[in-house]
Amino acid sequence: MGDSRAKSIEVRIHEHYEQLPDSERKLADAILESPGDLSLYTATELTSLAGVSKAAGTRLFRRLGFASFDEAKLLARETTHWGSPLYMESKAPQHILSVADYLAEETYLLQSSLMRLNPEDVEVVTERIVAARRIYLLGYRNSHFLANYLRWQLLQFRGDVHLLPTGGETMGEYVGDFLEEDLLIVFALRRRPSRLETILKAAKEKGIQILLLTDPTARGLPGLASWTFFTEVETSSILDSAGSALSLSRYLALVSLQKAGVRGKAHMERIELQHEILGEFE
Structure with a gap:
């Protein structure tokens, strides 16, 4: 092959x-x-x-x-990075969910999501996060807060990290400015807006590398991405869990910070100095 x-x-x-x-x-x-x-x-x-x-x-x-x-x-x-995905019936339980049951379910989702990661992909992706000229993060609905969370983690040790789109904006201005040395990180947990596929196709045509974080129900979108990380979201209740995607985001930020080395530390020191000058924290 x-x-x-x-x-x-x-x-x-x-x-x-x-x-x-x-x-x-x-x-x-x-x-x-x-x-x-x-x-x-x-x-x-x-x-x-x-x-x-x-x-x-x-x-x-x-x-x-x-x-x-x-x-x-x-x-x-x-293929070692496949895990057994959680496919439970999407039915609300007839009883009040106990803390113990909730914890067991969240633990299972987290374990099955992180254990399916391909270490080689993590290595390449985190190197790209450090080296990219600009990073754009995109997410709609529940995925929006995940994109914003990762943005704030990356801003701690590197600049030029942007959330798309902000209020009242359209995507054309950003996609038209994508360059091959940039990185687009897309969060696409279900339910995904139909326009997302059109955006990814346009971004791919610009030559930008795309990291997709999605769940196993995605169809077609992973074929447009340079790398895809799957996280489990389906639970025994009607509300999906974003815990695994949030934890994966933090993990990618931590590994990227380690790879940023001296340059990342210098960036953090400049930020902390400005916090003190501006008196932004108690």
Whole structure:
């Protein structure tokens, strides 16, 4: 499979998702629901589970760059950054959620999200966060506060970090100014506005590198990103959890701060000096 071997099955599916015929898309959705389980099935079992023909399965795996289903199965076994995603029924509990149950659920979400991280991707992404000329952070709805949170962490040790869009603004002015040496960080937890895909396509055409932080329900968007980190959000209640995405943001900021070294420390010292001059804190 050459250089394409480094691409997970998830990434390959997202890259082709929009062009998939209905039968292949049904099978792709079944795989995306639990990619780590791919190695547990035979080709017949998998296609039967998705309700499609074996021929549709053969076409999909060939489209994804595999000579056979067995080759895809082998990659699934070798891919260490897949975790078993949490897919619980989205039903509100009939009883009052106890603190113990809430803690157990949040712990599971956090563990399953962070343990699926690919250390090599974290290494490259954090180096990019330090080296990028400008960083733009984008998020809508609940994802907006996550983008703003990460912005404030990055501002502690580097400049030119911008939140998009601010009140009353449109995206065209920013996308038109994107450069290859910049970085766009996009938070896209469900439910995602439909215009987000259009924005990412336009950004990709500008050559800017894109880091996408999303959840396993995303379709297509990961195919537009340079790197994608998945975090679990689905719980046993009707309210999604953003805790794992928030923790991942902090982790990326901490690793990036360490990589910023002397330059990052000097930036922090300049900020603290201005805080004192301006008398901004008690």
